[in-house]
Amino acid sequence: MGDPIANLVTLFARLPGVGERTATRLAFFVLGAEREYALALGDALTHIHERVRRCERCNNYGAEAICAICADPRRDALTLCVVARVPDLVAIERSGTFRGRYHVLHGLLAPLEGIGPAELPLDALVDRVRAEGVAEIIVATPLSVEGEATALYIAEALAHTSVKVTRIASGVPHGGELEFTDQVTLGRALEGRRTL
Amino acid sequence: MGDPIANLVTLFARLPGVGERTATRLAFFVLGAEREYALALGDALTHIHERVRRCERCNNYGAEAICAICADPRRDALTLCVVARVPDLVAIERSGTFRGRYHVLHGLLAPLEGIGPAELPLDALVDRVRAEGVAEIIVATPLSVEGEATALYIAEALAHTSVKVTRIASGVPHGGELEFTDQVTLGRALEGRRTL
Numbered sequence: 001m002g003d004p005i006a007n008l009v010t011l012f013a014r015l016p017g018v019g020e021r022t023a024t025r026l027a028f029f030v031l032g033a034e035r036e037y038a039l040a041l042g043d044a045l046t047h048i049h050e051r052v053r054r055c056e057r058c059n060n061y062g063a064e065a066i067c068a069i070c071a072d073p074r075r076d077a078l079t080l081c082v083v084a085r086v087p088d089l090v091a092i093e094r095s096g097t098f099r100g101r102y103h104v105l106h107g108l109l110a111p112l113e114g115i116g117p118a119e120l121p122l123d124a125l126v127d128r129v130r131a132e133g134v135a136e137i138i139v140a141t142p143l144s145v146e147g148e149a150t151a152l153y154i155a156e157a158l159a160h161t162s163v164k165v166t167r168i169a170s171g172v173p174h175g176g177e178l179e180f181t182d183q184v185t186l187g188r189a190l191e192g193r194r195t196l
Numbered sequence: 197m198g199d200p201i202a203n204l205v206t207l208f209a210r211l212p213g214v215g216e217r218t219a220t221r222l223a224f225f226v227l228g229a230e231r232e233y234a235l236a237l238g239d240a241l242t243h244i245h246e247r248v249r250r251c252e253r254c255n256n257y258g259a260e261a262i263c264a265i266c267a268d269p270r271r272d273a274l275t276l277c278v279v280a281r282v283p284d285l286v287a288i289e290r291s292g293t294f295r296g297r298y299h300v301l302h303g304l305l306a307p308l309e310g311i312g313p314a315e316l317p318l319d320a321l322v323d324r325v326r327a328e329g330v331a332e333i334i335v336a337t338p339l340s341v342e343g344e345a346t347a348l349y350i351a352e353a354l355a356h357t358s359v360k361v362t363r364i365a366s367g368v369p370h371g372g373e374l375e376f377t378d379q380v381t382l383g384r385a386l387e388g389r390r391t392l
Contacts (some may be wrong), residue, residue, distance in 0.1 A: 003259065004240070004243070004244060004247035004248055004259065005244075005248060005257060007240055007246055008240045008241070009234075009235045011236055011240050012237070014229075014233065015222050015225060015226075016221060016222070016225050016272060017218070017221075019306070022213070024211060024283070024286070025213075026211050027244075027377070028211070028282060028283045029211060030211075030213050030241060030244060030246060031244060031245070031257065031282075032243050032281070033210075035245045036209065037207075038241045038242065038244050039241075039242055040207055041207045041208070041238075041332060042238045042239070042240075042241035042242030042243075043238070043239035043242065043245075044200070044203055044204045044207050044235065044238075044243065045204070045226060045234045045235075045237050045241065046235055046238030047200070047238075048200060048201075048204055048223075048226060048234050048238075049227070049231045051200035052201060061201060061227065063199065063200065083230075085224070086224060086227075087221070087224050090220070097329065106228075149247070152265050163281055179262070192384055
């Protein structure tokens with residue numbers, strides 16, 4: 001264990017975006033704050049993995065076997081949105097523009113890192129399409145090399161079914177300046193142009 | 197308890213400099229990381245207040261009754277540096293320009309917030325001067341209103357003794373925090389101390 005403060009700093013510094021200096025600041029904040037805060041945060045962290053389950057249907061996080069979105073009868077069961085990670089699902093929920101359900105991959109195809117189709121719940125996605133009579137799959141994986149490859153794989157895996165597989169639009173973001181937009185994005189924005 | 201993820205996000209968001217968006221990111225990072233990490237950080241936080249003690253002599257944090265600096269015979273026992281908080285001590289140690297010992301106040305005089313001389317270990321400082329035969333007190337409280345008032349109070353409280361009371365030079369910018377001051381500036385501030 002050694003020095004308990006140094007140990008806490010080291011652990012804080014493993015959080016994303018937290019350097020050693022910030023980690024030190026956080027550790028001293030915890031020491032200076034009331035004891036109850038450290039106990040509450042300690043308890044929340046110690047038990048988070050046992051308290052949070054992956055939904056048996058869509059792999060979203062939740063407290064029950066079936067997550068809140070899958071259990072909500074008002075959600076459109078015929079449209080599934082495929083995302084790489086739960087924060088992406090949260091971002092889409094925050095946009096308030098999607099009323100269907102999800103399928104969370106918890107990763108993307110990355111053959112060089114040993115992540116092939118068997119490492120992701122892709123068979124489960126095909127099974128869901130069949131079992132739930134899904135009409136449309138919206139692939140909302142990132143617009144990166146891995147995200148595009150995963151999207152392509154999904155389209156091919158479902159080619160023999162009658163489900164419609166769509167991809168989220170790629171283009172200049174809201175409020176974006178064309179001058180500062182990269183070439184690939186501009187190319188996609190032109191390619192994906194729609195009639196006004 | 198409610199939603200365990202929302203609970204963790206709320207607790208993370210109480211850390212300094214962590215907004216709700218960053219807190220959400222941290223919570224999902226912990227969920228995505230190996231279980232051992234959450235357990236280690238949870239344990240470190242749960243036990244930090246019992247594992248870290250305040251030095252009986254100088255109030256610095258440590259694992260024993262007497263902190264590592266007070267217990268180190270190579271440190272100059274005749275020079276005491278008074279700081280408001282432990283991160284300030286850490287910053288001075290990092291500058292490598294001070295070989296004496298410390299006296300940590302864990303606060304500053306702030307009459308409007310109900311913090312008077314009795315709320316700080318100022319009597320203990322006077323006792324130490326007598327008991328340890330201290331030759332010089334370097335007051336390294338911040339260059340803020342409260343820091344200056346506390347420095348002045350210390351000078352007056354020790355006026356009847358033979359100890360020399362000095363103040364770090366104003367190389368530290370007005371209103372600046374010692375914790376975030378670069379090493380060179382801190383070293384110069386110690387070097388350029390003046391008699392109060």
